[in-house]
Amino acid sequence: MYISNRAKRLLNSPIRKLVPFANAAKKAGKKVYHLNIGQPDIATSEHFLEAIRNYDAKVIAYGDSKGDPKLIEAICKYYRQYGADYSPEHVHITNGGSEALQLAVETTCDPGDEVILFEPFYANYSTFVNQTNARVVTVSTSVENGYRLPPRDVVERSITSNTTAIIITNPGNPTGLVLTKKEMRMISDLVLKYDLALIVDEVYREFCYEGEFKSFSSMPELDDHLIMVDSVSKRYSACGARIGCLICKNALFNQQIIKFCQARLCCPTLEMLGATALYDTDAQYFADVKKEYQKRRDTLVECMGKLPGVQFGVPQGAFYMMVKFPVDDAEKFAIWLLQDFDVDGETVMFAPGNGFYGNPNFGQQEARLAYVINSEDIKKAVYILGEALKNYPGRTK
Amino acid sequence: MYISNRAKRLLNSPIRKLVPFANAAKKAGKKVYHLNIGQPDIATSEHFLEAIRNYDAKVIAYGDSKGDPKLIEAICKYYRQYGADYSPEHVHITNGGSEALQLAVETTCDPGDEVILFEPFYANYSTFVNQTNARVVTVSTSVENGYRLPPRDVVERSITSNTTAIIITNPGNPTGLVLTKKEMRMISDLVLKYDLALIVDEVYREFCYEGEFKSFSSMPELDDHLIMVDSVSKRYSACGARIGCLICKNALFNQQIIKFCQARLCCPTLEMLGATALYDTDAQYFADVKKEYQKRRDTLVECMGKLPGVQFGVPQGAFYMMVKFPVDDAEKFAIWLLQDFDVDGETVMFAPGNGFYGNPNFGQQEARLAYVINSEDIKKAVYILGEALKNYPGRTK
Numbered sequence A, B: 001m002y003i004s005n006r007a008k009r010l011l012n013s014p015i016r017k018l019v020p021f022a023n024a025a026k027k028a029g030k031k032v033y034h035l036n037i038g039q040p041d042i043a044t045s046e047h048f049l050e051a052i053r054n055y056d057a058k059v060i061a062y063g064d065s066k067g068d069p070k071l072i073e074a075i076c077k078y079y080r081q082y083g084a085d086y087s088p089e090h091v092h093i094t095n096g097g098s099e100a101l102q103l104a105v106e107t108t109c110d111p112g113d114e115v116i117l118f119e120p121f122y123a124n125y126s127t128f129v130n131q132t133n134a135r136v137v138t139v140s141t142s143v144e145n146g147y148r149l150p151p152r153d154v155v156e157r158s159i160t161s162n163t164t165a166i167i168i169t170n171p172g173n174p175t176g177l178v179l180t181k182k183e184m185r186m187i188s189d190l191v192l193k194y195d196l197a198l199i200v201d202e203v204y205r206e207f208c209y210e211g212e213f214k215s216f217s218s219m220p221e222l223d224d225h226l227i228m229v230d231s232v233s234k235r236y237s238a239c240g241a242r243i244g245c246l247i248c249k250n251a252l253f254n255q256q257i258i259k260f261c262q263a264r265l266c267c268p269t270l271e272m273l274g275a276t277a278l279y280d281t282d283a284q285y286f287a288d289v290k291k292e293y294q295k296r297r298d299t300l301v302e303c304m305g306k307l308p309g310v311q312f313g314v315p316q317g318a319f320y321m322m323v324k325f326p327v328d329d330a331e332k333f334a335i336w337l338l339q340d341f342d343v344d345g346e347t348v349m350f351a352p353g354n355g356f357y358g359n360p361n362f363g364q365q366e367a368r369l370a371y372v373i374n375s376e377d378i379k380k381a382v383y384i385l386g387e388a389l390k391n392y393p394g395r396t397k
Helices: A005-009 A019-027 A047-053 A069-080 A096-108 A123-131 A152-157 A181-193 A251-263 A269-278 A283-305 A330-340 A375-391 B005-009 B019-027 B047-053 B069-080 B096-108 B123-131 B152-157 B181-193 B251-263 B269-278 B283-305 B330-340 B375-391
Strands: A031-034 A091-095 A114-119 A135-140 A163-169 A197-201 A226-231 A243-248 A320-324 A346-349 A366-370 B031-034 B091-095 B114-119 B135-140 B163-169 B197-201 B226-231 B243-248 B320-324 B346-349 B366-370
Touching (some): A005 B251, A019 A330, A019 A346, A047 A269, A047 B047, A069 A091, A069 A243, A091 A251, A096 A123, A096 B005, A114 A123, A123 A135, A123 B251, A152 A181, A163 A181, A181 A197, A283 A320, A330 A375, A346 A375, B019 B031, B031 B375, B069 B269, B091 B251, B096 B163, B096 B197, B096 B226, B096 B243, B123 B135, B152 B181, B181 B197, B243 B269, B283 B320, B283 B375, B330 B346, B330 B366, B346 B375
Parallel strands (some): A114 A135, A163 A197, B031 B346, B114 B163, B163 B197, B197 B226
Antiparallel strands (some): B091 B243, B226 B243
C-alpha cells in the first residue's frame, strides 16, 4: 500500500510530540508543569454548557454547511463593535481555526504555489501548507531583534511569481508579537502590489497587554485580499469546542469555499449552539481574563529575566513567549527535563523551538513557553528551568 | 488574489445545491418532502445528550489528537462483537466520516495519483479526491444491472501504475447495494495484486435488509491494505455530532495519520463524550430502527414500482435508492418540482443523479432518493412524483 510523500513530509507537532515523555514522567511519579501547549486553565464561559444543556430536539441533525445562521450573526455583531462591517455572506463556520486555515490554503494555493510565513511561526501553518502540496517560504525573525518583522525589501525578496498567500498571526503565536501599524502597512502594500491573499489569524485579538492591537480588518484597501481566521477557542477558553470561522469579503473566494464546506457536510450542531451563546459573554469576563494573563506574562518576564544566559522576546500579546536557552539543543534539553531531572519530584515541559521554523537547523536553542498556568506555578516552573540549566550536561555558556 | 484550480474544479454537492430552490418553495408556502438528504428523522439515542448534560469540568479543554481513549475503546468493543479484532492503536477519531475519508486519501495519494470509484458514488468521495489533487477514475455500474459491480476484467482495466486506492461503500450510498462475497473477493484480489489501499466506508453496516452484510474487516488477507471509515452519524441517528473514525492495521499508515490529526489538534471534546455513550445503546434500538427503515424501503419499492417508465435498483441496505426517471434531465425536473409544481401545496425534493457520476453527462436521468421520512410521507411523496411525471414538460417517454 502506497503512503503519500505528502504525509511522510509532514512533521510531528512540536507542541505534542514530547507527550509520550511527559506521560512516562508522570507515570514515574513526577509532577509536570505544562508550558508546551496553549490550553488555558481559565474556566470556559458558562453560557456554553448552559446552551447545550437546554437543547431539547429529539434528533441531533446535520446543520447548515455554511454554519448556524445564529452563530454567524453573533460573529458579525462581535466584529461590528470593533467597527468591522461583515455580513452573513462573508462568514463560514469551521471546525476550529484549524479547518479555517486549511480551507483558506486549499482555496488560494495549487500544488507548487508558495506561501510566505514569518518564522518562528505556529507550526501547524506549515503542515496545512504542505498538506495541500503548496510550499512554505520563510522570512526569518530573531530573538536578538525581539522577533520584529524585517524591513520591506527583505520580505519583498521572498515573493516570487509562485507566491499566492501570506499567513500571519497577530498577536503572534509563538512570539507574542503585536504588529505595529507600520508593519501592517508594509504587509498590506506588498499584498496589494503582488495581488496576494493575506490569511490573518487574529484568534488572540482580545489578549494584548502592550501598545494597541489593530486588526487587519480595519484596512478597507485589503477587502478583496483579506481572509480572516477566528475561533472561540482562546477567546472564551473553549479550545475543545472546535468552533472557528473564515471571514472574507472576496465574493469569488466565498463562492469556492462553500464547496469544501458542503463536502464535509457541517460543523457539530451542539458546539455551534454553545459557541453562539459564548458571544453573549460580557465584557467583564474579558477584562478579568486579560488581567490574569497580563499578571502571568509579567511574572514570566520577570522570572525569566533573572536566568543567566537566557534570551527572549517580551510578548506584547497572546500567551506565548519564545526563549533562547544556553543549551546545545532545546529538544534534547526538553527530553532531559522529563526523563532525567526534577526538583523535589517536579519538572517542566515546553515545546522545542525548531518545530516553529521552516529549516530544522534553525531555532535549535529556542523553545516556546505558553503562560497558561497560574503565576505561582509559573514561578515554580521557571525556578525548575533555572536549576535545570545549572545541571544540564549540554549547557553551552 | 489567486483562486486555486483545485477549488474551481470542485462541484457543488448534488445533495445540497438545490437547497436555495427548496427554501424559495417553502417561502412561497409549499410543503417540501425531503428525499434529497440522508438526515434521518429517527430520534438520536438518548445516551448522547445525557452524557453531555452530565459533563461538569470547568474548562472545555483540548482532547487527545488521536481521540478520546474511552471512545476508541468503545469502538474496539463494538467491532469485537462482530469478530473484528481491533485495538486502540488501530483507531483514530475524526470529524465525522467525512474527515476520515479526507485523511485516508491524503495519506495514500500524491497529486496525480488515481483513485478508483464505482459510479454512481457518494458525491463527496470525488470532492475529497480532487481536494488532494489526486484523480478520480470511475468504473461504471448501471440501473439496468441493479448497480452490481462489473466483472473483474472490467475493474482491472481501470487500474494503472498511478492507481493507489479504491474507495467503496458497503452497504452502498447512493445505490443501497450490499456487496456479495464474490464481489468482495474480486476487489480483495485486485487490491492485493496491485498493492492498493482499500478505503471502505461501512457507516451503513447496521442497515442491511436483504442477504447478509459481510464486512471487509472479516478478510484478514486485507489487514495491511484496509482502511475502514466509520461514523456514529447514521448508526445512532447522530449526524450533527460529526464523530467518525479511521480504523487501520497498517502500522506505517497509522504513523502518518497522527500527524494530520495533530495539526487540526482534536475533535470536539463534548461530542466525543456523547459518542462514547452512544456505544452503550442496546441491541433493541438497532432492531427497532432497522425494522422502521425496512418498512420504508418496502413502501418506497412498492410505490415506485407502480410508476410507469421509472427504473430503479432495489436497495438491499443503507437508506437510499437510485432511480432513473423518464425525463430529459433530472436536475431540471427537480428544479421544476420545487419551482413550478405542487399537489395541494406539496412537492418533493431529491438529489439529481449526475452529481454521483464522474462524467457529468452520465446519470442525467437519474436521482438519489433517501428514504429517511416515514412511510406515510413516502407514499405521499411518490404520489406527487407520479403526478409530476404526468405533467412535466420534459417527459421523454
